[in-house]
Amino acid sequence: MINIKGIAALIAKNRSLLFSIIISVYALPILFTQLPDYSLEGSWKMTENYAIYKSFVFGKDIIFTYGPLGFLSTRNNEFINSFLIFLADLFLLIGICHILYKYASRQKGWLLVSFIAVLFLRTSNYTQVLFLLFSLYTALNFKNSGTNSFELAFGSFAGILLFFIKVNYGLISFAFIAITMLLLLLKSPGKALFYLLLNVTFFGIICLCVHIDLAAYIKNSLLQVSAFDESGYRIIDAKQPQYPSALLLAGLFLLSAVNYFYKAIAKKSCTLPDSLFFITLAFAFFLFYKNGFTRADNSHYVYFFNIIPFFFLAVYILSGAGNKWAGKLVVLLSIVIPGYNLMLIQTEFDPARYPAYFAGHLSTMTYFKGLFHPEKTAPDVVRSIPPAPLNQIGNAKIDILTWETSLLINNQLNYTPRPLFQSFMAYSGALDSVNAHHFFKPGRPEFILSQNFSIDGRYYFWDESFTNATIHLNYEVTDSFNFDSTKRLEHHAIEDYFPYRSYLLLRAKKNAAMYPQFTPISNTWKNMGDTVQVNFDDTDAVYMTANIQYDLSGKMRRLFYQVPALNVTLFYDDTCQDYRVVVPIIHSPVLINKAVIDNSDLANFYTGNLRRNRRIKAFCFHAVTGGIAPRYQVSFMKLSNY
Secondary structure, eight states, X not given: OOOHHHHHHHHHHTHHHHHHHHHHHTTSOSSXXXXXXXXXXXXXXXXXXXXXXXXXXXXXTBOOSBOTTTHHHHOOOTTSOHHHHHHHHHHHHHHHHHHHHHTGGGSTTHHHHHHHHHHHGGGSOHHHHHXXXXXXXXXXXXXXXXXXXHHHHHHHHHHHHHHHHBHHHHHHHHHHHHHHHHHHHHHOHHHHXXXXXXXXXHHHHHHHHSOBOHHHHHHHHHHHHTTHHHHHOOOOOTTSTHHHHHHHHHHHHHHHHHHHHHHHHHTTOOOXXXXXXXXXXXXXXXXXXXXXXXXXXXXXXXXXXXXXXXXXXXXXXXXXXXXXXXXHHHHHHHHHHHHHHHHHHHTSSOTTHHHHHHHHHTOOHHHHHHHHSOOOSOSSOOOOOOHHHHHHHTTSEEEEESSOHHHHHHTTOEEOOOSSOSGGGOOSHHHHHHHHHHTTSTTOOSEEEEOOOOSTTBOGGGTTHHHHHHHHHHEEEEEEEESSTTSOGGGOBTTOOSSOOEEEEEEEOSSOOOOOOEEEEEEEEEETTOEEEOOOOTTSOEEEEEEOOBOHHHHHHHHHSOOOOEEEEEEESSOXXXXXXXXXXXXXXXXXXXXXXXXXXXXXXXXXXXGGSOBEEEEEEEESSSOBOSEEEEEEEEETTO
């Protein structure tokens, strides 16, 4: 016979643990897996998993901000054992449960606030939440001098995992792991040895399970990360609610830190571990803020606002200020402000979306349904390459420009991607050169599918300039095709996006590989806003570099907000057009005397008939925001082996 009273007594005795587990379950994402859609972002997610499936070496064969465990963040289970994603989710759940049970349950009225804060995490990014927990556990290890073995182990594994998911977060975590190690050496050499063995063991196990060139992974990924804010951002209006809200939250955190240190100093109890506790949390907040307001599209806003309630809740609970009225007020504001902003984002395009969005947070059924019955087919119709080019390609190695990598994967071709596998990733001369070498080296792909397309208002042919020049020298156009046969190639311009798209098919030449060579023509200094005339022979391919720099205010703007915005006006024979400029791209040679606007222009470039394209008569760089140096040096050069 069931002892109801005994069960009730057991539940009452362990209600804090039970409630902590139940609340932690709500930290699980709304969806277990998310198959990529047909888009630029969907393509890179698919290619990441394809690289794992094909055992490509990360850092060498594949260079991206996401590493060999990036699928844990994208939640794409194509070519991946879905159980790995579940284990990663379980790891986060355990980490959240420990904080709730050991620390939050001691606070009066913790239950409802903790539940609401955890609900916000449901639509956040796995990397963000993992870094949030790593920061909290690192701060705890500082505060507690590493006395809790579970917290040491959790922080260690979280930091190692971050390195293999996203290298920039991982290197930051390694720095904090090293500081933790030093403090442990001073306090308890035995604990330091335990911590060292943990890190070495975790790191070694994951290294054995993935394909990675560690040195190249760090070097090349950091090279990409260093200019990502210049390439990937979208200009936001600082008066929009999201940015002032972020500043208000930053101010609340700053006041909390000042109050914490003021009281500690007044009591003469401001120790190094206590100081490192708040410094760690402050650094984490700054990184969350930067990630949310550098690119600043809706998904990054969401990631920022979704982690803030739990972050503030943990800060006040772990610092011991959670029972004070001021602390409760700040935690309440840290829920209301993000909630208001998330509501604005969800109702921006369709006000009817918000009830469904809110309801999705209150049930875990969609997660567990996906766990036991994961999706296996893509939600979008797979586009088929026409039979003629498909038969011509056969099983030969092939790459694709600019972004539609999923086309090759879905059509089961022998996709052999260049390291930065989408054109918009190669946003500096060094990155562009890495991709160019892919089409120069022995064993290069026999075929390339190429198209003229750009994003974010950029001028397409300045992306991967050096790579395209290398392709011209080593490949020839053999065919073209269009998914809509009623549209002619020359009518398929850069503005076309969905549902039609045309491609050029190029094949590697049989002769020895050639590398682009440039002959200097002239250089001069110009003022920002000057119209610079371009007068060169139509038969030449003339390139330029523009050494545009940021002034001090621009560097400060880049650190605390976004990079200064720069546009260029290109003056053609019959019209002119404005484009957004990615500054690192124009520090390396870009084609300037001839326009490449549509796919027929692109075909002319590849076949050596550039003279057929319209001229670029002049150009003018003009700052959209402040922060750009008023003068710059422009240099012209000829692609001498064009």
